[in-house]
Each structure stands twice: as structure tokens, then as C-alpha cells.
Amino acid sequence: MGSPTIHTDLLFDPVQKKFIKNVSIKVDEPSGLITNVIHRDGDVEGELGDSDIDLRGKVVLPGFVDAHSHIFLHSYDEASAVVQKRDESFVERVIRSVNHCRIGLLAGYTTYRDLGSESMQDADCNVRDAINRGLIPGPRLYVATKVIASTGGFESRTENSIGGHCMPAGAEAADGPDELRKAVRRRIAAGADIIKFFGDYRRRIMRFPPKQQHPYIGSVKFPPAVPNETHVMFTQEEMNTIVEEAELADCPVAAHCITKAAAKAAAIAGALTIEHAFNMDDETLLLFKERGTILVPTLAVFEHIHKSKVQEVLVLVKRAWDLGVRLACGGDTGTYPHGDNAREMELMIEAGIPVEDVLAAGTVGGWDACGGDRCGRRFGWFEEGTAADIIALDADPREDKDALRKVSFVMKDAQVWKREGQAVGMV
Ligand SMILES: [Zn+2]
Known part of the structure; x- marks a missing residue:
């Protein structure tokens, strides 16, 4: 358990409905929540910590919500x-x-x-x-x-x-x-x-x-x-x-x-x-x-x-x-x-x-x-106290119509389930 920081250089903010640059997000594994959203002036300063997650070069969004599904079909x-x-x-x-x-x-x-x-x-x-x-x-x-x-x-x-x-x-x-x-x-x-x-x-x-x-x-x-x-x-x-x-x-x-x-x-x-x-x-x-x-x-x-x-x-x-x-x-x-x-x-x-x-x-x-x-839980945007549901795409949906299929990273409640396009933690 720890509190990794996720570094991004292009992130979609659903509240402003805008893509924004240079944001780092601190998450807390025990609670599964975002604890801090940091707007940087430029690139990350110094070396990344061991537990940090580098999503620079990707397009980062909150996890998607499917509003009408049927798991049994x-x-x-x-x-x-x-x-x-x-x-x-x-x-x-x-x-x-x-x-x-x-x-x-x-x-x-x-x-x-x-x-x-x-x-x-x-x-x-x-x-x-x-x-x-x-x-x-x-x-x-x-x-x-x-x-x-x-x-x-x-x-x-x-x-x-x-x-x-x-x-x-x-x-x-x-x-x-x-x-x-x-x-x-x-x-x-x-x-x-x-x-x-x-x-x-x-x-x-x-x-x-x-x-x-x-x-x-x-x-x-x-x-x-x-x-x-x-x-x-x-x-x-x-x-x-x-x-x-x-x-x-x-x-x-x-x-x-x-x-x-x-x-x-x-x-x-x-x-x-x-x-x-x-x-x-x-x-x-x-x-x-x-x-x-x-x-x-x-x-x-x-x-x-x-x-x-x-x-x-x-x-x-x-x-x-x-x-x-x-x-x-x-x-x-x-x-x-x-x-x-x-x-x-x-x-x-x-x-x-x-x-x-x-x-x-x-x-x-x-x-x-x-x-x-x-x-009972806040999710779908980036703010202190919302669920640490964070995904990353390998392409920009403003430019690539298939970008929403190119999901290379998935975190839910601060737990990583996909990294570099590969499932992790699913043994
Ligand atoms: Zn239905």
C-alpha cells in the first residue's frame, strides 16, 4: 500500500470539458481515492519516485462509465x-x-x-x-x-x-x-x-x-x-x-x-x-x-x-x-x-x-x-476525494477516431489493472 503519483502531460478534464496540460495526480491506495491534483508549470522536476506512474505521452481521462450495460448478456x-x-x-x-x-x-x-x-x-x-x-x-x-x-x-x-x-x-x-x-x-x-x-x-x-x-x-x-x-x-x-x-x-x-x-x-x-x-x-x-x-x-x-x-x-x-x-x-x-x-x-x-x-x-x-x-462514491472527474479511476489512451480522440479503443492503462480505486496495454494483477 502506498500513495503513488501519476504524472500526465495531456489530460481531459470533464468538468471544464477541456484537455489540459501538465497535471500530476496523487492517489491513496487504502482508500482508493485521489488525494491531490497538482497543476505543474511545466514538466516534472527531478527524478520520478519508485512508486510513481508515468503517463506522459498518453491522453489521460477518468475511467469511462457505461451507463447502460447487461453483464449477463x-x-x-x-x-x-x-x-x-x-x-x-x-x-x-x-x-x-x-x-x-x-x-x-x-x-x-x-x-x-x-x-x-x-x-x-x-x-x-x-x-x-x-x-x-x-x-x-x-x-x-x-x-x-x-x-x-x-x-x-x-x-x-x-x-x-x-x-x-x-x-x-x-x-x-x-x-x-x-x-x-x-x-x-x-x-x-x-x-x-x-x-x-x-x-x-x-x-x-x-x-x-x-x-x-x-x-x-x-x-x-x-x-x-x-x-x-x-x-x-x-x-x-x-x-x-x-x-x-x-x-x-x-x-x-x-x-x-x-x-x-x-x-x-x-x-x-x-x-x-x-x-x-x-x-x-x-x-x-x-x-x-x-x-x-x-x-x-x-x-x-x-x-x-x-x-x-x-x-x-x-x-x-x-x-x-x-x-x-x-x-x-x-x-x-x-x-x-x-x-x-x-x-x-x-x-x-x-x-x-x-x-x-x-x-x-x-x-x-x-x-x-x-x-x-x-x-455513494464520486467518480468520473479528477478532484480530491473522487475515486482514483484513471485511464490512458495511446492516441488523441480529437485526431484518431479509434482512440477510444487504444486503452493502454487502467486504474480503478487506485489499483492498476492494465499497464502498457497488458492486463496486470489478474492471476
Ligand atoms: Zn438494456
Whole structure:
């Protein structure tokens, strides 16, 4: 244990949204915190100490925050969510999550806001705690456990389920204020850091089953124009109750919303973040701005599923930024490979949002999305008392569009996990 000093000559400060020169950062291993941020006049004077870390020549940032991930999912290119839930054992899925957490950390992601355990019940709490106890390497996890949905609203079914589904339940189903209060209370008691509810969803998920169950591709003979449209799942009163009850436990709320109607209702209810929001208009975005609602646009999953339409959503996200809507970066990681998390920030940059604003959304914006000071730790910027989550890139993201993939150094809570591009301390 000690207190190394990290020397940088080019560092991104998310608070000022500026790249600044000649900063040294003192960190404290026992507490995992930054203890001093020193602005030097020029280069480091004298020899470096034995424990010092030299990141001069690299671009240094706070660790990235993935604001929408799923540790229990692996890429839909390998297996659909239904196949993963139906065919992979609980143990296999836990083991996969251990791998995902290691890969995410090595990609520079020191925090994940993990929005739903995808039929793994409350096991995300256990993985979170295992990481916090030092048993496995991984990002700091803020987890939602089971998502909250109205009855039948987020359950995959097979045609062989007489009178019910025969898949592991994906959601905590609840209807009406009384049940929803209980559902939120159960989630809090189970260990959720964040309450996630579905504002809308494809509620008739197996009404027109294709050969291989897929939510977007119909395969019956005369399918309707939209085989499985997204519909609002809760009334305004129900959404209000979810947020009101979560607030009693000082717990932030994330809402999955594809439709404008659900997004508006969730923002009015006081959800901190709206996930996806692929169909917004100015009226909805201005409501987000007025309410301080954070948009997590999950561009990366959209690109993965609807590549031909992604430009439309990039225009929408740029519009959100132009209007001053708060943004955080999380691509629904897990639906595409962990380790490719940075795709979300790359797409935001492609949308025309300045690199500095995207990097701020991918760091301190993620902390905001975790509930800010309510989440119990400060991270995502450099200041005395914030977590010593520090990463370094081998290229400048203002000049190299692949720079966010060139992570050569990762420190989380003052512990080094990657140095010169190689994993360390993972025996
Ligand atoms: Zn998701």
C-alpha cells in the first residue's frame, strides 16, 4: 500500500470539458481515492519516485462509465436473448459475467450501470459484491436486479406454455400503485442500486412467432404490417408511484421508453434517465431538458439491430444535444460484445457532438446517471476525494477516431489493472 503519483502531460478534464496540460495526480491506495491534483508549470522536476506512474505521452481521462450495460448478456450475434435465457445455465451465465466484467474493465470502463439481470434474478448484486470484495476484477457495478414491468409485459414465452410462460421470469411483474410500491420495495430489499422499469415494450412478444423467436422478424404467412408494436405499459399514476416509492429509498429510476408517450410520462413522473428514446420529437426533448432528465440513447444496440436506420437516430441525438438535454453513454452493452463499449461514444461523435462533450457524457455524465452523490462514491472527474479511476489512451480522440479503443492503462480505486496495454494483477 502506498500513495503513488501519476504524472500526465495531456489530460481531459470533464468538468471544464477541456484537455489540459501538465497535471500530476496523487492517489491513496487504502482508500482508493485521489488525494491531490497538482497543476505543474511545466514538466516534472527531478527524478520520478519508485512508486510513481508515468503517463506522459498518453491522453489521460477518468475511467469511462457505461451507463447502460447487461453483464449477463453476451452478443445477440452469438445467441438471442431468448436462447441465452432458455438454454444457458445459471452457472454458465455467472461465469460469462465474470469474463464480461474483466473485459469491460480492461476496455477502460471502471463503472457499469447495469440495467437489468435478464432472468438472472438478483445475481447482479452478488457479482457487484464479489467485485467490491476484490474476488474478481471488474467495473464498479450499480445494478437494477429485476426490471419492473406490468403483467406479461416483459416475458419471453414459448408456444408450449399452457397458461403461462416456461422461461425464467425476466421481470418483477406488478400492476397498480399498491403492487408497484411492493415491487419497488422488494427490489430495494434485494439490493438494487437503481430501479429500472419498462415504460413500454413489445407486449405481444410471441403473438406471431417466427421460426427462430425474434422480436423484429415476423415469419407467419400474412403478418401484420407491424408484427409486434411497442405499447405503453403503465399509466401515469403507476409511473408516478414507482418514482415516488424509489425516492423514499433515495434510489434513482431508469425508464426504458421507445415511444414518445412513455418517455413523456416517465419524465413527468421524475425518472432520472430515459433509455433508448429512438422516436423523440422536440416537444419530448424539451420536456427532458425542463425536467433535467438524462437521455441514454443506446445508439450502439440500435446500430446493431437497425443498421440502415442509424443515421436517423444520430440526427435525433445531435438534436437532443443542441437543445441542451443531458446525455450519458451506454450502448446496451452485452447485446453486442463487452469490450466494444466505446462504440456508443464513437457514434455520438459521428452524430456531430463535440468530442469533449461526448467524453464528459461518458465519464461524469455516467456518474450523474448513477444518481450522483446518492450512489455513494464520486467518480468520473479528477478532484480530491473522487475515486482514483484513471485511464490512458495511446492516441488523441480529437485526431484518431479509434482512440477510444487504444486503452493502454487502467486504474480503478487506485489499483492498476492494465499497464502498457497488458492486463496486470489478474492471476
Ligand atoms: Zn438494456
